[in-house]
Amino acid sequence: MTSAQALLETRPPAGPERAVARPAREPAATGRPAALSMPSGRRVLVVDADTAGAESLLTQLRRHGHEAFGVRRGEAALRAHEDADLVLLDLELPDLDGLEVCRAVRAVSRVPVIIVTARASELDCVLGLQAGADDYVAKPYGLRELMARIEAVMRRAAWQPAAAREIRRGPLHIDVGSREVLVDGEEVALTRKEFDLLCLLASHPDTVIPRKQLLQQVWGDSWSRRTVDTHVSSLRGKLGDSGWIVTVRGVGFMLGHP
Numbered sequence: 001m002t003s004a005q006a007l008l009e010t011r012p013p014a015g016p017e018r019a020v021a022r023p024a025r026e027p028a029a030t031g032r033p034a035a036l037s038m039p040s041g042r043r044v045l046v047v048d049a050d051t052a053g054a055e056s057l058l059t060q061l062r063r064h065g066h067e068a069f070g071v072r073r074g075e076a077a078l079r080a081h082e083d084a085d086l087v088l089l090d091l092e093l094p095d096l097d098g099l100e101v102c103r104a105v106r107a108v109s110r111v112p113v114i115i116v117t118a119r120a121s122e123l124d125c126v127l128g129l130q131a132g133a134d135d136y137v138a139k140p141y142g143l144r145e146l147m148a149r150i151e152a153v154m155r156r157a158a159w160q161p162a163a164a165r166e167i168r169r170g171p172l173h174i175d176v177g178s179r180e181v182l183v184d185g186e187e188v189a190l191t192r193k194e195f196d197l198l199c200l201l202a203s204h205p206d207t208v209i210p211r212k213q214l215l216q217q218v219w220g221d222s223w224s225r226r227t228v229d230t231h232v233s234s235l236r237g238k239l240g241d242s243g244w245i246v247t248v249r250g251v252g253f254m255l256g257h258p
Contacts, residue, residue, distance in 0.1 A: 042154065045084035046070040047077040047101070048116070049094050053139075057088070057116075060143055074101040081105050082210065086154060091117040091128070099131045106132030108251055109210050112157045114149060116141065167202045169255060172244070174202055188238050193218060197231050201245065201255040210252040228253070 044066045048054040054070045061068035071080050074096030081087050087105065091098030102113055115128040120138035128136045134153045137146055167174040173182040179195050181188045190198065196218045201209060214228050232253060236242040243258030 041065040041067050042085040042150075043083060044068045044150075045077065045080050045087045047074070047087060047093065047098075048072065048090040049092060050090070064147060074098070077101050078104055081109060081111055082212065084111055085216065086150060087111055087113045088116050089113055089133070091115060091119050091124070099127060102128065102131040102133055108208065110157075110204070110207065110213055111210070112153045114153055116146070167199065169202055169205060170257060172202065172239075174199055183239055190235070190238060194231055194235050194238070197228070198235055198239075201253060205255055208248045208251050208254045212252075214252060 044061050046054050046057055046061070046068060048057070048070065049072045051072070054072070058068045058070055069080070069084075071077050072094070074093045077087070077089070077093075078101065089098055089102060093101065098115065098117065102115065105111065105113060112134045113132065114135045114137060115133045116137045116139065117124070117128075118139045119128075125136045125138075134156070135149050137149060165176055167176065171184045174180075175182075176199060179192075181190055181195065181198065197214065200214065200217060211228055219227060232245050232247075236245055239245075241258040243256045246254050246256040248254060
């Protein structure tokens with residue numbers, strides 16, 4: 001056995017032996033590495049009129065732990081994006097141009113959008129990003145690349161409080177590092193979640209943040225629909241003016257200017 005093993009180790013494998021040996025190594029190379037899996041599945045909306053292509057993508061997304069659902073038309077996407085954590089948007093739709101859909105979504109929502117389309121020119125990519133897309137992927141694409149781009153976009157979309165040390169909005173002063181809030185120089189005592197909610201709103205001035213995004217980024221998976229309303233009411237009282245947090249009916253909340 002020792003001499004046979006030595007012979008196998010020193011002799012270059014023939015073509016057929018390489019073909020047989022490769023499948024044994026394939027799972028390590030093509031399995032689902034940690035880089036492709038998210039900490040928790042996301043609700044991914046696939047907007048694509050190509051039924052076969054969309055079904056294939058939906059299947060792959062579900063295999064990677066996401067809750068994926070699809071629509072074929074732009075009008076349907078404008079309704080369905082409110083229930084999504086991420087939108088994968090094709091530009092070739094039967095009723096609306098995908099760029100128009102992207103602009104309309106971005107006008108009312110901060111949900112991440114990745115354009116996935118056969119339009120592969122540099123100009124198309126620029127127009128897509130200018131329309132509000134977070135990333136642009138040309139077809140045909142590699143699944144591993146797409147999954148990596150999804151992870152990167154979701155990572156950027158996640159609120160990172162350390163990105164800004166201090167936030168000032170008129171008399172409102174937020175020290176992110178010390179988690180201290182002052183209004184007109186007077187300290188305001190907030191709970192941890194109240195601070196996170198206020199800081200998230202203040203980090204995106206003049207922007208309406210959807211209720212679903214607030215719930216996900218501040219509370220994660222542990223929440224009820226009334227959670228954000230309760231904390232908004234409490235924040236308004238502690239800040240001394242209800243105008244600090246503006247309700248945009250049917251969409252979400254934004255920082256105000258009382």
